[in-house]
Amino acid sequence: MVNEGDYVVIFNSIHRVMEAEKLLKERRLSILLIPAPRALAADCGLAIRYGEEVRQEVEEVLTQAGLMPRESFRKQGEAFIKIEGE
Template sequence: MIKDGDFIAIFNSIHRVMEAERLLKDQGLKILLIPAPRSLAADCGLAIRYAEDVRPQVEAVLSGAGLLPRDLYRKNGDNFEKIGEEK
């Protein structure tokens, strides 16, 4: 379900993730509402998955709507790398 390189957006509430899904689908963007991976903490249990090729559009829509995710991860092999986290 989640391929290497996919992005996983985690939100603070079910309301926010559902609103984000609606906005993104209304824009025709290829995203998928998925159960949040167990290794990632998610208050609402759901997350949005999207690929690298739509990342700029997805994040622009979310930013414009004030719906940026609480956390953003990228799948890398068996792990999820947190985006924006200092190494």
């Protein structure tokens, strides 16, 4: 479900994740709404997955809409590495 190098973002509520999904899909970005991986604690149980090729655009759209995720991770091997503010 989550491939090596994919990004996974989790939000504070189901409302926010659904709003983010709608906005990103309207922009025709290659994202997928997925069940939050067990290794990640997500209040709403859902997450958005996307690849490196759309990362910048996804994050710009979310920032402009005021929908920044609670936490962001990148899949590396069997682990999810937390992305700290860059």
